[in-house]
Amino acid sequence: xxxxxxxxxxxISNMLRKRSLWMLHYCTGCGAMELPPTMTSRYDMERxxxxxxxxxxxxxxxxxxxxxxxxxxxxxxxxxxxxxxxxYVIGFGSCPIxxxxxxxxxxxxxxxxxxxxxxxxxxxxMPRPEAIITAFRxxxxxxxxxxxxxxxxxxxNLEFYKANQRKVLG
Amino acid sequence: MVIKEILMAVGIPLLAxxxxxxxxxxxxxxxARIQRRYGPNFxxxxxxxxxxxxxxxxxxxGVMYDLGPIIALAASIVVVFFIPIPGMKLMTGSADIIAxxxxxxxxxxAMALGAGESANPNSSIxxxxxxxxxxGYDLPFVIVIITLVLxxxxxxxYVITQMQASSGWAMWFLPLSAIAGIIVTYGALxxxxxxxxxxxxxxxxxxxxEYGGKHLGLLMINHAFHIYIELALFVDLFxxxxxxxxxxxxxxxxxxxxxxxxxEVLPRxxxxxxxxxxxxxxxxxxxxxxxxxxxK
Numbered sequence: 471x472x473x474x475x476x477x478x479x480x481x482i483s484n485m486l487r488k489r490s491l492w493m494l495h496y497c498t499g500c501g502a503m504e505l506p507p508t509m510t511s512r513y514d515m516e517r518x519x520x521x522x523x524x525x526x527x528x529x530x531x532x533x534x535x536x537x538x539x540x541x542x543x544x545x546x547x548x549x550x551x552x553x554x555x556x557x558y559v560i561g562f563g564s565c566p567i568x569x570x571x572x573x574x575x576x577x578x579x580x581x582x583x584x585x586x587x588x589x590x591x592x593x594x595x596m597p598r599p600e601a602i603i604t605a606f607r608x609x610x611x612x613x614x615x616x617x618x619x620x621x622x623x624x625x626x627n628l629e630f631y632k633a634n635q636r637k638v639l640g
Numbered sequence: 641m642v643i644k645e646i647l648m649a650v651g652i653p654l655l656a657x658x659x660x661x662x663x664x665x666x667x668x669x670x671x672a673r674i675q676r677r678y679g680p681n682f683x684x685x686x687x688x689x690x691x692x693x694x695x696x697x698x699x700x701x702g703v704m705y706d707l708g709p710i711i712a713l714a715a716s717i718v719v720v721f722f723i724p725i726p727g728m729k730l731m732t733g734s735a736d737i738i739a740x741x742x743x744x745x746x747x748x749x750a751m752a753l754g755a756g757e758s759a760n761p762n763s764s765i766x767x768x769x770x771x772x773x774x775x776g777y778d779l780p781f782v783i784v785i786i787t788l789v790l791x792x793x794x795x796x797x798y799v800i801t802q803m804q805a806s807s808g809w810a811m812w813f814l815p816l817s818a819i820a821g822i823i824v825t826y827g828a829l830x831x832x833x834x835x836x837x838x839x840x841x842x843x844x845x846x847x848x849x850e851y852g853g854k855h856l857g858l859l860m861i862n863h864a865f866h867i868y869i870e871l872a873l874f875v876d877l878f879x880x881x882x883x884x885x886x887x888x889x890x891x892x893x894x895x896x897x898x899x900x901x902x903x904e905v906l907p908r909x910x911x912x913x914x915x916x917x918x919x920x921x922x923x924x925x926x927x928x929x930x931x932x933x934x935x936k
Contacts (some may be wrong), residue, residue, distance in 0.1 A: 483694050489681065514677040525848075527853075528848070555695065624777050
């Protein structure tokens with residue numbers, strides 16, 4: 471009985487939590503350009519309860535928009551660790567996936583997933599606002615099913631992530 | 641008798657909270673429609689509060705950081721009991737309007753202590769701005785209160801409301817004071833152009849910069865109370881209260897929609913400009929209202 475109510479509580483809280491996602495966009499590259507049309511009247515992502523917020527403490531989603539170089543990675547890790555659980559990371563554009571056009575650069579990290587857990591990637595250079603909204607809908611589905619568990623993975627594999635971070639940050 | 645009092649002690653904050661939260665829901669929807677968007681779910685503020693309160697992680701920067709939102713919320717609930725609502729006589733004694741002036745400051749001071757402990761520079765700047773702005777709008781507010789006290793020869797808020805219900809709204813007799821009062825209400829609610837304290841683009845939501853999770857949930861609940869308090873006080877002081885709760889809500893709603901329209905089209909003052917504005921135009925209007933009452 472007790473387990474049953476806990477399950478129900480988790481289902482209901484996931485259902486409500488996915489309707490209220492506050493977003494922190496870490497604008498490293500050109501990807502930030504596609505966000506203003508997504509936020510404002512044309513595509514209006516407030517329909518889904520997604521609102522841009524300004525400090526890591528208040529945010530649920532960390533949106534890494536564009537390439538991440540080594541200096542930026544230090545800040546991204548700090549910001550990610552300042553956010554409160556449950557927290558989700560979206561890698562935006564092709565740069566966090568494999569480096570994108572910076573694939574042979576010495577100062578840009580190629581895979582964001584090695585340093586912080588990424589729940590979802592949006593491919594494309596640049597992804598259009600439609601793609602961003604589709605990604606948010608997909609993330610909402612993942613949260614509803616309880617599969618967006620990046621923050622749990624970060625805790626479980628902390629050694630792995632920290633070792634990778636130390637390797638590039640020194 | 642005791643049961644009735646317990647019911648009132650639970651029910652009246654609940655009523656105030658639900659009025660405040662419904663006004664917040666309307667606010668987000670109306671703003672969206674002004675910007676030609678569809679806008680969020682109607683119950684979005686409630687979902688936000690649930691999400692914030694159900695966050696798993698939590699941080700603390702010290703005792704006062706934790707106590708700040710709680711004291712602010714408690715102070716808001718105390719203020720709610722001082723504001724007469726239709727059909728019920730609450731904690732009204734003589735001179736409760738003067739007590740209100742003092743209690744209403746506690747929330748801001750608690751926030752200042754709480755956010756100050758987080759040692760975030762944005763929080764410190766936000767607190768400094770909020771308290772400076774309070775210094776600005778308290779001067780015309782006190783003059784407006786003195787005007788009403790002189791006109792009705794009482795310091796009892798309930799009696800002031802009752803006398804307006806029989807003889808007509810104070811808004812029509814003292815239009816200048818009413819305009820000053822409504823500008824003060826806008827400033828106290830912290831909407832544009834007076835949102836200097838929580839300017840997200842300048843100081844990253846100011847006092848709230850370091851708050852997240854459950855703390856921020858409490859602050860959002862406090863904000864709902866805050867909306868209720870400011871609007872209910874204006875309705876009681878200038879619009880004669882109401883005969884039942886629906887008229888009361890309707891009057892608050894009209895004032896609030898007017899506020900949203902101004903909020904949406906106006907930019908933001910610098911904090912020194914805001915104080916200069918308050919100490920000039922609303923103060924002049926309030927003083928003129930005071931002179932009119934004194935001459936009559």
